[in-house]
Amino acid sequence: xxxxxxxxxxxxxxxxxxxxxxxxxxxxxxxxxxxxxxxxxxxxxxxxxxxxxxxxxxxxxxxxxxxxxxxxxxxxxxxxxxxxxxxxxxxxx
Numbered sequence: 165x166x167x168x169x170x171x172x173x174x175x176x177x178x179x180x181x182x183x184x185x186x187x188x189x190x191x192x193x194x195x196x197x198x199x200x201x202x203x204x205x206x207x208x209x210x211x212x213x214x215x216x217x218x219x220x221x222x223x224x225x226x227x228x229x230x231x232x233x234x235x236x237x238x239x240x241x242x243x244x245x246x247x248x249x250x251x252x253x254x255x256x257x
Contacts, residue, residue: 180234184227191223 195216202212 184231187227187230188223191219191226195219195223 198219199212199216202215203209
């Protein structure tokens with residue numbers, strides 16, 4: 165039974181990562197679209213390439229910010245209260 169519960173918890177944690185992958189994939193798609201648009205409108209290739217790299221880096225940065233905010237909220241929700249732990253330690257002395 166515990167093995168099944170652990171697998172379900174692992175599955176839930178993996179599903180929680182999907183939004184981060186979608187953020188990154190969206191920015192990669194945007195980067196490809198901007199690069200093609202620049203190339204077809206006569207911009208130099210090096211500018212299109214720099215735009216590609218810049219948009220992908222920006223997307224990774226946005227995913228990182230999204231992930232850290234999500235982790236902060238998750239830690240705040242799962243944080244045990246310190247008062248109960250301190251009271252238990254005082255009773256054992």
